[in-house]
Amino acid sequence: MKNMKEKEVGSSFHDNLAWMDQHLPVEASFDLIKREIEIGGRNAAFYFIDGFMKDEAMLKLLDSMMKIKPEDMPERILEFSAKCIPYVEVEILHQFDQVMKNMFSGVTCLFIEEYEGCIAIDCRTYPARGVEEPETDKSLRGSRDGFVETVVFNTAMMRRRIRDPHLIMKMESVGKSSKTDVVICYMEDRVDSKVLQVVTERVEGLTLDDMKMNQQTLAEALFRRKWFNPFPKFKYTERPDTATACLLEGKIVMLVDNSPSALILPTSILDMIEEANDYYFPTLTGIYLKVSRAIITVLTVFLTPVFLLMMQNLNWLPKVFAFVAVKDMVNIPLIFQLLILELAIDGLRLAALNTPSMLSTPLSVIAGLVLGEFSVQSGWFNSEVMLYMAFVAVANYTQPNFELGYALKFMRLMLLVLTALLNWIGFLIGMILVFCAVAFNKTLSGRSYLRIRRN
Template identity: 35%
Template sequence: MTISGDIVKVDKKADVNVDWISKELGIGESFDVVRRNITFAGRKATLFYIDGLVKDDIMTYLLISFSRLEREALAPDAFFKLYKQYLSYIEVEALDDLHKAVDKILCGGVVMIVDGFERVILIDVRKYPARMPEESDLERVVRGSRDNFVETLLFNTNLLRRRIRDPKLRTEILQVGSRSKTDVAVVYIKDIANPRLVDTIKERIKAIKMDGLPMAEKSLEEFIGPGSFWNPFPRVRYTERPDVAAAHLLEGHVLVMVDTSPSVMILPATLFHHLQHAEEFRQAPLIGTFLRTVRFLGVAISVFLPPLWLLVSLQPELLPPGLSWIGPKKLGAIPLVWQFILAELGIDLMRMAAIHTPTALATALGLIAAVLIGDIAVAVGFFNPEVILYMAIAAVGIFSTPSYELGMANTLVRIAMLIGVGLFRLPGLVAVTLGTFLLLLTTKSFGLPYLWPLIPFNGSALKDIFVRPPVPLQKLRPRALHPLDVDRQPYPEPARKPLPRETTKKKEKEKEKRIWPQFIEDEDDNYEE
């Protein structure tokens, strides 16, 4: 056995290789790591695999095939005959490094060591535990596909291949984590995506030095995500829908998939990407525009309505004379600022409780939240009724935000505004609003400004943000992504000039004579209008 750095060369003596792999995998210590000794064609061989991660029927068929081989069948050039002629399976690979062999075994492959061979044979018969694709709870649509991403990486790439049958679609596999060796796929369309963007993403993934990624895509995002760790606004967009992922690929975005997670990262992403939903494109353009407008208003109201109401309640002189009816009719036992803070914390507690509550008890939880907490708190005078009303409206706006991450960021902004108004009134609201705007202005997602196309301004792209464009009018890809191919719809060829009617009729008559000569008189006819 030859050891050179991190490479352990395969020895010609099978026992040396078997002992090294057995020690590395802990044969006899781990019950699910299996070593199987066999003999075929007069040669000793050993199989290593993980129990439960291989396809039993295929391995049984291969073992039966090996048992029928005679000694003369592998002479001469025994390795190449076995590898190319008698190993009747489509996914096989020859390895000369035992470290790579161990990695492949832990991924679910079967490694076969044959005495006298200076290479081992990898048989890829992986069978991961997987669930069938089903609709995501976070991105439901009235009409549309229900086959969402699952926790198995190969299934997810197949869902994309089904929608984009382009030979330029690339799914490059990388491994992250010195111990977990998590599979990460970088997906893009080669002649559309910006090569610099693709290289930047791959370089950041390769530069990760960590023992593992237990939280899958979220751990990976914190490594490759640009900007400060403490910026609450998401710089990548998550989706569990293959149609959404395919649409972004065709625009020039890059996808990052992590094995064991159904959430796919879309890079780069702006603030307005987090406000789009697949339902808008499953309806007519006018209806989609209406849905988008309502969603934008709901998100804006959820952020600004409670702080503005608190401001005019604390400073009634800011209201015009006609709106003097706005404000609390009576104050509760707790100051208004603390009422909003406690109500905000109560809503977040209810949201967390709903996640951990079994489905059968969800109705009971709703009754507790609505009746026992809300109504009784108002009845005993702890809370003002308007506070409960406006916080409920804000909660609806947060739940209508398509991106869960953006909804949580907006919640933090609203809390900061409430605290600013409670401490400094109008200057506090202005300061928090300007601070949030400056944070958004300086945020970038892989070089793309977070407020694009508002800042820097792009009129046509901004119009498509607020008005859902019809699909036939989507002729160009977003230029901010710097795609290699800007045109989504190739220009049609110029229409051919039609032949004169007389010439056309003569050609039709000649064709009839060739096909039906017995029914056409052979004479000169005058073809007139």
Template identity: 40%
Template structure:
């Protein structure tokens, strides 16, 4: 009996959890005239591919003329993605990632065979990024399938997908995706260093865990430090502009870097319409975002200062009586809108329409009849709620909401001076926000870059390639 081989198998059984984990499969077999053993996670195994590879190895008459595993790999292993490994911990990590480990008696290390098939859903269009025209596919939770969706669109040798493994416990796969020669090398170096030195023990919340680990510490600043997309066409356009993607295994959300405030004004539908229509949509989106922040504080100041409003602006005044102060009404409806959003997330689809009607009745007719709210509050808060859907970034929508509520509180306490100070405070937050990567949150305004500013504000026609 070969004790070193038996001891090696026992150590790997203990490390991989054979007998302890029901999904860990081990199998003893013969390769040529020697004993061998393989380990694979049952949920990952691609049975037909693995059976063909094992059948080929078992058909070897003898291993006497094969000096090492590298020679065995070259001559008899038919799986394309295969290699040798002598590090036991690395081999265990690869098995948990889906590979099959094969150890053969008399050889150091083992063979790692990539015969896996991840359980995944179809590449259907994401709910948060639907388009009228264009492709209707979306990223999924598998980093390999997401990479394939990008390769399908960019068939260029310059497309580089560089893998970085983060987290000591989760061993999560992260890929830096960029076009060689177009991406900023300094920015790439910064991102590599941040990922490799990120203090991450476990990637529990996928992209959010990594974003919080590599982003500058600014808990008080509500503006998002990165953008996300679940659409391959958006990611492709970003790559072609020289940006960098961060693909993270187990999540369909892809990070788009670098980031700045005006980049949140871009949306994929702009590019599926003619340039003039796309420019119009961007301008509308920009002004809606601006109104979303200032409309309720500004209306509150005007409505509570009747002497300053003369015809034809007197329609801004509150016409009826109410039992609740106007400022409290605005804050109350802000909170109620969030309560409805949270409740809708947990409402089954079959009851979603009924729940929306019930919420509208409670906030609308019943609240006005009971004199809790005045109709004007519902009108302005309805505009705010609808305008949030014009912003495709959920994080930026809540940043605008928090700034609006802060402006409202300033206006309540210090009136017009408070409103002015609140606006200055919002601008300071924007100017001092530190994104994960990039020249600054207000770029291309600070530092000023006229060409980049025009490209963000105006939808320009696609450039012709004259090479």
């Protein structure tokens, strides 16, 4: 017997149903429905998944089909789909692998006696939440909608903003088992054709069994990055307006079904630190926000290492900044204080993710009091160290990209350890390594992370 990819839907109604019943666990799975009826005096059978089908639409279709008389039945399946099915999205399938893929995607498949082929009626609906603004990517102005887990809704939100025939949305199926829908979106007249070709070839050439982690699985499969370089290769956004702006700049946006965010490429370090608020304000305000975020981003990396370096070399400290020196007794070396607080901040962040919303505020206050006031009084930490680490913890939230935040954190930890071990030489080596990690970080397009793309 031919395999599924080569097996074609024949004209024998009973053979088609026997093949479907053999490969579908209709009896074992309660949500796989087989509904046998009679249309125009001929036997017919529907295959669909309960929960994906629009009941109202199917009731109207069944009512229309039940009224067909035997003498009105067309001879060909194409004529039947054109004249007897009052619905918009109808397709004729001739291979069983297409039938199985469509049915598991929620499409209703209809077999009719004496017709060679399967009629696919796309009257599906997916469970979906509202398109409210994402929690981690808010804007003071602008739209308040956000991507959801249904890829068709996400493409519609971008189509609503770009009413141009040059906007292309190409869908691919990735994963042997999951068959996850991946959409490649681009402006045909603005995109870099070489980058588009690389992306398309890589997506089409993927040989994954499944996409368990949706977008992250796709990102790792498209570009296998070096483990020692933590800087992200892609930009993520949950805002349709941000994705639309990137499309109009000539970038490529990739959407994955079941994922409420878009993957944007190619990108640079400047793209990573941008956010929607930069463009919803006047030019001067937007420039100020960008510059402020860039300065704070640099400070999150170098503030505590520079402080440690100055404390190890007090004679380098100018008299003007003599007040920053640690005045209390140092019971624990500064490097260990800084590393312990780095770990403690991540612990608090993980605790906040798993804390019920009604308890998050009181627990945050308790944690702030215990770790702030009492830890200093007990002699574990110095007040200056607590101050600088508090700044770093808060400053991390000014940067919208979560992956970039942790990449900067790893660079800061490397600088701290090297400075503690080798003093100024270690700090200099760390500076060089940070620059190299950014400068030699290649994106999917092969460009440097520091390269500003020409529109």
